[in-house]
Amino acid sequence: MSLQNYTSIAGLHVENTLFNLVSSKICPTVNFNSEEFWQKSAEVINRLSAKNKNLLSERDRLQEQINRWHKENPYPYKMEDYKAMLFDIGYLVPEGEDFTIETQKIDDEIALTPGPQLVVPVDKPRFAVNATNTRWGSLFNAIYGSNLLSGKTNSKGYDPVFGQKVIQYSFDFLNKVLPLNEGGFEQITHFSIIDNQLQISLDTKNTTLKDNALLIGYTGEKESPNSLLFKHNSLHIEIQIDPEHIIGKENSAGIKDIIMESAVTVIQDCEDSVAAVDGEDKAIVYNNWFELLQGTLTAEYQRDGKDLKRVLAKNKKFKNLANKEFELSGRCLLLVRNVGHLTTTPAVLTEDGKQVQEGLLDALVTTLCALNDIYGKNTQQNSKTGNLYIVKPKMHGPKEVEFTTEIFAAVEELFGLPQYTLKMGIMDEERRTSLNLKECIRAARNRVFFINTGFLDRTGDEIHTSMEVGAFKMKAELKQAKWLNAYEDQNVNIGLASGFQKRAQIGKGMWAIPDDMSSMIEAKIDQPKSGANTAWVPSPMAATLHSLHYHLTDVWENQQQIMARKHRDIEDMLTVPINDKTLNAEEIQKELENNCQGLLGYVVRWIDQGIGCSKIKDLSGVELMEDRATLRISSQHIANWLHQNIISKQQVEQTLQKMAKIVDGQNATDPNYQNMAPSFNGYAYKAAYDLIFNGTIEPNGYTEPTLNKYRLLKKSA
DSSP states (O other), X not given: OOOTTEEEETTEEEEHHHHHIIIIIIHHHHTOOHHXXXXXXXXXXXXXXXXHHHHHHHHHHHHHHHHHHHHHSOSSOOHHHHHHHHHHHTSSOOOOOOOOOOOOOOOHHHHTOOEEEEEEETTOHHHHHHHHGXXXXXXXXHHHTSSSSSOOOSOSSOOHHHHHHHHHHHHHHHHHHSOBSSSOGGGOOEEEEETTEEEEEOSSSEEEBSOGGGEEEEEEETTEEEEEEEEETTEEEEEEEOTTSTTGGGSTTOEEEEEEEOOSEEEEESSTTOOOOSHHXXXXXXXXXXXXXXXXXXXXXXXXXXXXXXXXXXXXEEEOTTSOEEEEOSSOEEEEEOOOSSOEEEEEEOTTSOEEEHHHHHHHHHHHHTHHHHTTOSSSOSOTTOOEEEEEOOOOSHHHHHHHHHHHHHHHHHHTOOTTOEEEEEEEOSHHHHHTHHHHHHHTTTTEEEEEEOHHHHHHHHXXXXXXXXXXXXXXXXXXXXXXXXXXXHHHHHHHHTTOTTTSEEEEOOOOOTTOHHHHXXXXXXXXXXXXXXXXXXXXXXXXXXXXXXXHSOXXXXXXXXXXXXXXXXXHHTOOOBOOSOOOHHHHHHHHHHHHHHHHHHHHHHHHHOOOSXXXXXXXXXXEEEOHHHHHHHHHHHHHHHHTTSSOHHHHHHHHHHHHHHHHHHTTTOTTOOOOTTTOOSHHHHHHHHHHHTXXXXXXXXXXXXXXXXXXXXXXX
């Protein structure tokens, strides 16, 4: 292949865009010699690549043996025989003795502050900056701008009647979490701080907080403060006061806004929500991550014909009750999600022209970007304890977690960092990981800071692993599958039994309907009640609203109760959700159309526009947040039904063409969109076709190899 777009150094060939970024911008800023970086990176890549490939071969070996066993032991089989086989081939590993994780020096945002977590594509500066600034959010704006309450008029201006409903809803919340000895917030006429106690004037009397210890700061003057700062369930609430403000005039207390501490942590994502297939793309990803940590990333954009610029927030300043000034971070604590062990990238080639493992490159460069922050050299330090928090996805079992610890140790050695500087988040989203979670955590017990559950990837792996068992239930029914509830419970059980409480995060998955906050506020409180001290949200607005849940339920108390419950039987998690009812032709076709439409809607943006995460309309017009995890389950579900003869190849081809026309219509207002119909031979359509018809042989059902292939073809064209 031609190397004219590459720079050769230390036995590597580095795409010029990436080479220039690292060597001319990042290395000089963090004071690390560029040649030394590439030399030592080459050593790490050469040393670890073979082991990486061997682990991927082990995945293939296990899948082949599972497929063979299912063919020889048709469903229904005996669970004890199935389980014995999984132990025999090494898919399941014996559990060792109980232990407690030994991770040290974890930032309070992770260890001690239950709250929402945003996941955002780091290749999009506007989203990345906006998410980082979601540490604080307006409760009034979040409620007013969402569908949480009904009754808002279609007027473009402020609706004062609806505004009163928003204010009352907010005051009802404050009455629950900041209760007064008498009356409620809707009756307040004035605040003052006297003798370090909050004095509250009501319509006809004075009162105080039931717990004055909740008040920790203020701005302005004590006699008539501009804002009051409270801390409840580890999260802050700032009540801003201005009787002359347009909203302050609408209530007797003069409260112009209630600012909630919202997303305390953000995952800046290099993986599922990003389409980065070459050195040019990877340079954008790494540059944005670097500038986020440096505090220099900005985003310029237009809205309503106006040029706007988004910058990173500064810290918030307050005075405590002793009149001493202090600051609270204006930004979320940033984590970075590297890619998993599977993919390779043409961004860097080995001496013989082979692509390097992308996960190795991510570990090397995202750490290089973080050196100034680790050593506390940035104006606003991200990790106050000098850590780099790397979320590692798509690991299969303890050996792969152990390999990630080996990668992190090698990177620490390269940069001369203290041992265990690189902390690991374990995405519990693959079947072999969830079934062996205790031993996965043990393998990273000195580094682990996070585990979470993910329905979509976990279901995609469930389907692919058990492809030979039979036809799976319809997608909607999979959410009630026996294995899923056991998986969600066991994730919390094992995390708590391993000592995660007040040391590490136990997370839950995404709310996928970003425009339906009314349903989210009803449903998502179940996640902190389940013992999770964080959960994913799709937007800053959702983060502010989800923060209410962490005030309305005490996660630490919930965790104490959960610690006493019995662990789930592994057989529950091994129960494959095979369809057990007769499906009529209409049901089958509707399910196929739903899968094909969602698949095409996502793939066409990924391939043609390089968009890794976006809101995609379903067949009923509801916009759903889609990324590669949603694509994996849709493609694998169709492949399973095709493999099990529930649907035919001709039926799938006809449905794909039908749905392509619908997706074209749904994107008609996008000037950058390229229609799939009537030719049905574009790269995006071909990618969707291959994901389905090669679904049984895609490695673990992953979509990345096919997506990367066709995106590269599209870019070169």
